[in-house]
Amino acid sequence: MNDRNKIIYILIVLINITPYLYVFYDFKKVSFNIDNAIGFYPIFGFIACIALIIIAKCLALILKKEDTYYD
Amino acid sequence: MINNLFAHPALPLVIGSLLIFLFKEKSNHISIISILISLFILIFITSNVDYVYMSNITAINYFSYSKLAYLFCLVFLIMGLIGKLFSIYRDSYKEKAMVLLYISSAIFVLFSGDFLTLYIFWEIMAIASTMVIWSNNSRESFSAGNRYLVMHLLGGMILLLGIIGLYVDTNDLQIRLLNLDTWYNWMILVGFLLNAGAPPFSQWIPDAYPEGSYSSTVFLSAYTTKTSVFILIVTFAGSHVLMLIGIYMIMYGIVYALLENDIRRILAYSIVNQVGFMIVGIGIGTELSINGTAAHAFSHILYKGLLLMSAGSVIYMINKRKCTDVGGLYKTMPITAICGIVGALAISAFPLTSGFISKSMIVDASIHEGMELIWLMLLVGSAGVFLHAGIKFPWFVFFHKDKKIITTDPPKYMKYAMIITSGICIFIGVWPELLYSILPYSVSFIPYTGNHVASQLHILLFSALAFFISLKYLERTLTITLDIDFLYRDKIKYIKILVNFMSNMTARSINYISFINLRKNFNSIENYLMKQTTVSVMLIIILITFTVSLIMNIS
Known part of the structure; x- marks a missing residue:
């Protein structure tokens, strides 16, 4: 098993714990209406990261050049 | 009462940097001792306002104490001390002296009471940090330092024009909260933002910092951008336009860092990203x-x-x-x-x-x-x-x-x-x-x-x-990502395009008069131009900015 798979397994274990974090979460003190929903932060964080990676890859199509471009 | 010149925490660093040139072998000791003396002065003398004699007699108010400046100065000195410990094995007394000068000019900016003092030490900071980059002694660091210096001199010139406008209009140079309702205040803002790595010129941070030596990057990352964050808090807190700029910087840092292959350049992009958070905080202004x-x-x-x-x-x-x-x-x-x-x-x-x-x-x-x-x-x-x-x-x-x-x-x-x-x-x-x-x-x-x-x-x-x-x-590949710098970095590209175009046109039109080797002549012009461009670009920028300011003041 390589490092990446090991870490994914650890992460899956950790992520299974995350719902219990809602024990500490006070739904009366939410910031806006949007973060009142259970699972807002995990889903938002995940989608944001995937979106950032997609944006980066799209930019790379235009802007990526060889290492020796300026030499 | 102690005169404010001697209670200035930057002074031991200036003396230290001069001493390093005299006693080259003792550069580590001198650096660490002078930073420790600075810390002592800051904590026990400068922060105790009763001790420090505040003079408002002269027009130039080179020392003004605030709690915010104390905070920034404290972290500057702590980072300086740790960085000096880290760079003990670096065998370059010039770098060590220049780092001390760099830190001291940043601290002078923090404690400056008027825009003129600020401007002077702002420029010294730009030059000292360029020297720190150059001290790596490689071809890459030399050209990256050149680009860095041109960028900062440009920013400094915009800042100076703004300061002159402010003085002519209000006859008051004291550093204070400014509103974005006049052109000179905008110019001051642009001058400060350029040092913070704001768009469209965020590129100088990942371009210049990673070209320093393994130890100097630690210092470079700490002072220039954060000095500019400090001065933005003092002068432009609550300007909502800063929020948009900050958000752009956050996203820019992330996207470019994801595509980057160079280790220190990834971290340099994350400086832009983190400074973005700070700029958003300044824009909110509560x-x-x-x-x-x-x-x-x-x-x-x-x-x-x-x-x-x-x-x-x-x-x-x-x-x-x-x-x-x-x-x-x-x-x-x-x-x-x-x-x-x-x-x-x-x-x-x-x-x-x-x-x-x-x-x-x-x-x-x-x-x-x-x-x-x-x-x-x-x-x-x-x-x-x-x-x-x-x-x-x-x-x-x-x-x-x-x-x-x-x-x-x-x-x-x-x-x-x-x-x-x-x-x-x-x-x-x-x-x-x-x-x-x-x-x-x-x-x-x-x-x-x-x-x-x-x-x-x-x-x-x-x-x-x-x-x-x-x-x-x-997965990383051996690539780089183009940025705004491709407009000015590869100057020879434009000349080549122009020369190719011209030589093509002439070659076509005088196709059968082939006894003149035009291409060869153009090549020599191309080489000549390439040598002159850095100076000429600077001159043209100076001329344009002065013309614009003249036109704006003509009424």
């Missing part, structure tokens, strides 16, 4: 957000220094700077890896680290002001920081594919420097009250609430999942 910005600058300087020290150790030990060349170093460099991971957790605002207690203040300030869109963008930024600096840096350097590189941890003083900084990062995160007590406004903020910790852990864990799921697409 007491909470200003406190958050100051606290974030404090913790940012330390954890960024830590990250760059761990990257610097890798470069010092194995002399490789690309993600594609390193990997699996946690087995051979365990202490460097642990310290790097602490820095990475701190930059991603993991609970119990310094980043968490400062960034949540800025995020909370946006909530208190009811700015939902800004808040959402800050959340995207928080997730993205973990993606590009929090995991990407340690993963590709210390884990990933084991390249079987034989090496060890760096020598002892470099290790001590990293361990001390990691300790401070965790200490501030666990006991934030100490940092909160020296913030400019009184703090009633509690970082460790259930909502803060739960939401932050949720975001971080799921961005980690996103990173490892899409790891295949994030």
